[in-house]
Amino acid sequence: MEKQLELYDITIIGGGPVGLFTAFYSGMREMKTKIIEFLPFLGGKVPYFYPEKIIRDVGGIPHVSGEKFTENLIEQAKTFDPEIVLGEQVTEMEKLEDGTFLLTSKSGARHHTKTVVLATGYGTLKSVKLTIPGAELFEDSNLHYSIRKLESYRDKHVLISGGGNSAVDWANELEPIAAKVSLVYRKSAFTGFESNVTRMMNSSVDVFNPYELTELEGKDGRIASAFIRQVEDGSIHQIPVDAVIVNHGFQIDLGSIAGWGLTMKQGSIQVDESMHTSIPGIFAVGDIASYSGKLQLIAGGFNEGPIAVNHAKLHISPKDELETIYSTNYAPLTEKYE
Numbered sequence: 001m002e003k004q005l006e007l008y009d010i011t012i013i014g015g016g017p018v019g020l021f022t023a024f025y026s027g028m029r030e031m032k033t034k035i036i037e038f039l040p041f042l043g044g045k046v047p048y049f050y051p052e053k054i055i056r057d058v059g060g061i062p063h064v065s066g067e068k069f070t071e072n073l074i075e076q077a078k079t080f081d082p083e084i085v086l087g088e089q090v091t092e093m094e095k096l097e098d099g100t101f102l103l104t105s106k107s108g109a110r111h112h113t114k115t116v117v118l119a120t121g122y123g124t125l126k127s128v129k130l131t132i133p134g135a136e137l138f139e140d141s142n143l144h145y146s147i148r149k150l151e152s153y154r155d156k157h158v159l160i161s162g163g164g165n166s167a168v169d170w171a172n173e174l175e176p177i178a179a180k181v182s183l184v185y186r187k188s189a190f191t192g193f194e195s196n197v198t199r200m201m202n203s204s205v206d207v208f209n210p211y212e213l214t215e216l217e218g219k220d221g222r223i224a225s226a227f228i229r230q231v232e233d234g235s236i237h238q239i240p241v242d243a244v245i246v247n248h249g250f251q252i253d254l255g256s257i258a259g260w261g262l263t264m265k266q267g268s269i270q271v272d273e274s275m276h277t278s279i280p281g282i283f284a285v286g287d288i289a290s291y292s293g294k295l296q297l298i299a300g301g302f303n304e305g306p307i308a309v310n311h312a313k314l315h316i317s318p319k320d321e322l323e324t325i326y327s328t329n330y331a332p333l334t335e336k337y338e
């Protein structure tokens with residue numbers, strides 16, 4: 001193995017909310033920690049799907065936006081300066097003779113670690129892209145696959161393509177902010193929550209269904225208008241736009257991790273009460289971890305991370321007593337925030 005590879009105590013695959021909190025707790029246990037995240041940013045599903053939604057079911061936080069919650073998680077995760085690697089998808093795992101692990105990313109980058117915590121959610125998140133030729137050229141300007149800031153659409157003409165919950169939600173959220181919202185959906189019936197669909201239908205949103213987006217016309221590197229086709233009679237309409245937002249669903253893919261030989265149950269990884277998977281030294285937490293009574297909620301994952309870390313520490317050093325540590329009486333933290 002390459003000499004330059006640094007050996008970590010714990011490598012957390014996935015920088016979602018649960019991976020981030022696990023990294024914080026791992027620092028509390030003085031474990032040399034690395035987080036590897038596929039996306040170019042941290043926070044997992046929260047900033048990806050719902051940065052502006054209000055989260056109300058995490059203990060001690062009556063309400064917080066997804067964005068603020070993510071900011072806080074990142075600040076907390078960085079308390080003990082873990083190594084953070086962004087934009088890398090871990091694909092391969094090799095257990096070496098000395099019991100340590102060699103992880104390899106799709107890019108070929110390698111990581112050496114004594115233990116692994118899988119905090120991958122259901123896997124890497126990718127939006128289903130438009131298949132219109134040349135559409136990708138507008139991704140840096142005004143073609144978007146998610147909404148980061150509602151305010152950035154103020155007084156704009158926005159076209160949304162899609163008819164699921166998120167697309168209908170976005171139409172309702174943008175309606176009071178944008179100058180005009182149009183929504184194009186290729187089916188006759190919507191699949192979103194009935195109350196949200198009714199709200200949209202009763203609003204000023206121009207709903208085109210069954211229509212599909214067929215062409216984007218650009219000017220100066222931006223989409224200036226969109227062409228939509230009536231699915232039944234084939235008639236074409238042109239809509240001037242300032243921005244196009246596409247919500248055609250997401251692909252969530254655990255990728256080759258599913259082939260590592262871990263015991264799986266309906267797409268999730270089976271763990272015992274110590275969050276240990278069927279491979280000694282590999283733990284799983286958060287949405288991907290499966291056990292009886294499992295709740296796929298952030299609050300549940302925040303308990304699983306510390307359990308996994310404490311047992312990872314025991315795995316590395318079986319004589320280390322399992323300790324419960326409170327952040328309030330952990331000296332390095334007291335000094336840091338005095």
Ligand SMILES: Cc1cc2nc3c(=O)[nH]c(=O)nc-3n(C[C@H](O)[C@H](O)[C@H](O)COP(=O)(O)OP(=O)(O)OC[C@H]3O[C@@H](n4cnc5c(N)ncnc54)[C@H](O)[C@@H]3O)c2cc1C
Binds near residue numbers: 013019036046
């Ligand atoms: C619309 C919506 C609203 C929700 N609202 C709430 C709510 O109000 N309250 C609540 O408690 N829960 C809510 N949830 C559920 C909550 O978001 C999840 O339970 C939580 O995000 C799980 O965190 P996680 O860290 O396990 O996984 P994720 O958030 O999915 O993060 C996993 C990360 O791992 C990365 N990853 C995956 N595979 C690899 C790999 N091979 N290499 C590197 N990185 C990888 C992914 O890119 C991702 O960033 C909501 C979910 C959705 C979709």
